[in-house]
Amino acid sequence: xxxxxxxxxxxxxxxxxxxxxxxxxxxxxxxxxxxxxxxxxxxxxxxxxxxxxxxxxxxxxxxxxxxxxxxxxxxxxxxxxxxxxxxxxxxxxxxxxxxxxxxxxxxxxxxxxxxxxxxxxxxxxxxxxxxxxxxxxxxxxxxxxxxxxxxxxxxxxxxxxxxxxxxxxxxxxxxxxxxxxxxxxxxxxxxxxxxxxxxxxxxxxxxxxxxxxxxxxxxxxxxxxxxxxxxxxxxxxxxxxxxxxxxxxxxxxxxxxxxxxxxxxxxxxxxxxxxxxxxxxxxxxxxxxxxxxxxxxxxxxxxxxxxxxxxxxxxxxxxxxxxxxxxxxxxxxxxxxxxxxxxxxxxxxxxxxxxxxxxxxxxxxxxxxx
Amino acid sequence: xxxxxxxxxxxxxxxxxxxxxxxxxxxxxxxxxxxxxxxxxxxxxxxxxxxxxxxxxxxxxxxxxxxxxxxxxxxxxxxxxxxxxxxxxxxxxxxxxxxxxxxxxxxxxxxxxxxxxxxxxxxxxxxx
Ligand SMILES: [Zn+2]
Numbered sequence: 001x002x003x004x005x006x007x008x009x010x011x012x013x014x015x016x017x018x019x020x021x022x023x024x025x026x027x028x029x030x031x032x033x034x035x036x037x038x039x040x041x042x043x044x045x046x047x048x049x050x051x052x053x054x055x056x057x058x059x060x061x062x063x064x065x066x067x068x069x070x071x072x073x074x075x076x077x078x079x080x081x082x083x084x085x086x087x088x089x090x091x092x093x094x095x096x097x098x099x100x101x102x103x104x105x106x107x108x109x110x111x112x113x114x115x116x117x118x119x120x121x122x123x124x125x126x127x128x129x130x131x132x133x134x135x136x137x138x139x140x141x142x143x144x145x146x147x148x149x150x151x152x153x154x155x156x157x158x159x160x161x162x163x164x165x166x167x168x169x170x171x172x173x174x175x176x177x178x179x180x181x182x183x184x185x186x187x188x189x190x191x192x193x194x195x196x197x198x199x200x201x202x203x204x205x206x207x208x209x210x211x212x213x214x215x216x217x218x219x220x221x222x223x224x225x226x227x228x229x230x231x232x233x234x235x236x237x238x239x240x241x242x243x244x245x246x247x248x249x250x251x252x253x254x255x256x257x258x259x260x261x262x263x264x265x266x267x268x269x270x271x272x273x274x275x276x277x278x279x280x281x282x283x284x285x286x287x288x289x290x291x292x293x294x295x296x297x298x299x300x301x302x303x304x305x306x307x308x309x310x311x312x313x314x315x316x317x318x319x320x321x322x323x324x325x326x327x328x329x330x331x332x333x334x335x336x337x338x339x340x341x342x343x344x345x346x347x348x349x350x351x352x353x354x355x356x357x358x359x360x361x362x363x364x365x366x367x368x369x370x
Numbered sequence: 371x372x373x374x375x376x377x378x379x380x381x382x383x384x385x386x387x388x389x390x391x392x393x394x395x396x397x398x399x400x401x402x403x404x405x406x407x408x409x410x411x412x413x414x415x416x417x418x419x420x421x422x423x424x425x426x427x428x429x430x431x432x433x434x435x436x437x438x439x440x441x442x443x444x445x446x447x448x449x450x451x452x453x454x455x456x457x458x459x460x461x462x463x464x465x466x467x468x469x470x471x472x473x474x475x476x477x478x479x480x481x482x483x484x485x486x487x488x489x490x491x492x493x494x495x496x497x498x
Contacts, residue, residue: 017411020398024418039384185445192466194447195490203489206471241469327447327492367490369471 037163040170044154047173051150054180055143058187059084062133062140065191069129070122079121083114083137084144104296114138131242132193132366139187139325146180178322185326190243195367197323197332201269204339205237205361206370214370220244221251222370229344230353236360243366249297253304255358261308264355266301267315267343270362271332274318281331282318283338285346290314291362311350315342388429395422445492455483464490 027035059080066076088110091102118134119125125133150169157165189196195203209224216239217223223236234255238246256263270290274280289301289312305312317335347357395418401407402415447464451474458479470487477483 013407013411016401017414020394020418021414023394024421028421035387192447192464193469194464195470203470210471241472327445328490330491330493333489333491367469369469 033163037161037166040166041154041158044150044157044166044169044173047177048147048150048154050177051143051147051180054184055140055147058140058143058184061187061191062136065136066122066133069125069133071124072121073123076121079117080137080140083117084141086114086141100296100299103294107294107296128193128240128242131244132190135243135364135366136187136190139183139190143180143183143187146176146183150176182322182325185322189325189327190366193241193243193367194327196325196364197319197328198271198325198363199328199365199368200271200317200319200332200336200339201361201363202237202240202365202368203328203333203361204269204336204343205235205359206240206365206368207336207340208233208235208359209237209370217254218247218250220246221248223251223255224370228357229347231347231351232354232356233347234356234358236358237368237370238361238363238365239370240365241367241369243364245293245362245364247297248291248360248362249300252301252358252360256304256308256310259356261310262356263308263310263358264351265347266305266310266312266358266360267346268301268312268360268362269315269339269343270317271319271324272316273321273324276320278318279331280319280323280329281335283335283342284316284318285342286314286316288312288314290316313346313350315339315346384429388426391422391425391429395419395426398422447490447492449487450489450491451485452488453477453480453483453485456480458483458485 062080063077066072066080070076088106091099091106093099114134114137115130118137119130122130122133150173153165153169156162157169186196188194208226208228209222212224212226214222214224217236220239221236222239223234226233226235236248236251236255238244238248252266266289268290270292272284272290274282289298289305291298291301301312304310317332317339319329319332323329323332343359351357398415398419402412402419407415448461449464449468451460451462452458454477456477456479458477468487468490470490472487474485474487477485
């Protein structure tokens with residue numbers, strides 16, 4: 001008698017074939033995406049834990065440094081937590097006329113408040129240490145913010161089960177982690193007051209200023225005069241060795257006005273982001289105001305240069321974003337000498353003896369005096 | 371790429387799936403090699419086997435890379451000390467409070483020049 005079992009046994013080939021076809025389709029078409037999404041989520045989770053580790057170590061470093069240098073009488077932890085969550089509301093840009101001034105004002109207020117807060121948390125720190133601590137807190141703030149944003153999108157992706165959010169996050173995560181790692185390196189450099197790659201501009205300016213009489217103009221900018229190839233060179237940089245970028249836009253404006261517009265050229269020296277595959281420490285020459293940031297300083301320089309018809313040249317040193325905010329690499333430091341040579345030839349080609357030239361070293365001057 | 375952290379849940383599940391796929395692959399290969407089968411079905415089995423093995427291979431190569439969890443090592447920072455008068459030059463480890471153009475007192479070699487820090491840098495790490 002044929003039992004159902006026999007029937008199954010007799011058709012084993014067909015059944016297994018059917019089974020495998022279904023399994024195949026399920027695994028590679030239907031379930032595959034789900035499986036991949038799981039895998040992506042796990043990867044993001046791993047990355048997120050790493051970012052958490054970064055932000056915690058930056059925070060610990062900040063606390064430790066504040067306690068060591070600042071000698072606070074109370075526990076600075078809660079106050080640092082408040083600083084970590086700080087935010088800035090950018091002005092309305094529906095009617096953009098005059099927005100640069102607004103942003104500039106906002107940044108000034110933020111800067112002053114930040115400095116004031118840090119000084120209160122760390123009463124024992126001297127002025128350049130306050131600057132370094134401020135930079136350190138900012139690096140921790142950046143790490144904290146990166147973590148919060150990534151966590152937000154991770155949880156969003158998980159909640160909505162949206163593969164597009166997850167794929168984007170997974171694709172960007174390695175880059176974000178790399179950047180976070182650089183911020184952690186920056187935090188270490190700031191805690192100890194070491195020059196960073198971005199400091200190449202101030203380093204060049206300080207080499208020009210060496211043993212010359214210095215004076216302060218504008219907010220945290222020092223200026224010195226020197227002679228180069230029979231031209232009067234006015235070098236300027238942010239005041240070091242505390243971590244500071246100063247306001248070179250205002251300083252350049254002041255100097256041009258002091259010289260009643262009789263400036264034959266402005267040369268700006270800055271670090272610039274290289275493309276992947278290019279050599280760090282390579283020098284490149286261009287036209288225009290080489291200065292990063294929100295754009296307020298660049299705006300001022302461009303405006304002043306246009307009013308007085310002064311050409312602005314840029315000499316940049318190529319480096320990666322990571323190199324720009326971590327301790328200065330040897331090849332970048334050595335590029336400084338070549339930059340000075342470049343400035344010399346630029347001056348020879350584009351000006352006459354007796355002319356006045358402004359050389360501005362742009363960047364964070366941490367660990368670089370004058 | 372060092373990976374000191376133990377493998378997390380994702381790797382374990384992927385390993386299990388990969389093992390299942392390996393079994394599936396072996397089984398289908400066995401079925402396909404069974405001579406008295408319709409050629410189209412044979413081809414189907416072969417395809418499944420190949421795909422299953424591909425999954426196994428891919429999942430293992432994938433696990434090798436993935437997000438690196440290496441310990442962060444701060445770079446070694448050095449200060450270059452130079453004399454303003456003679457050719458004295460010394461490279462020392464960065465000390466807290468060092469900055470470029472900080473003066474460090476008189477030179478030990480010529481006793482007249484002032485020693486100062488001329489540069490602070492880090493040697494590029496070998497990785498990358
Ligand atoms: Zn000497």
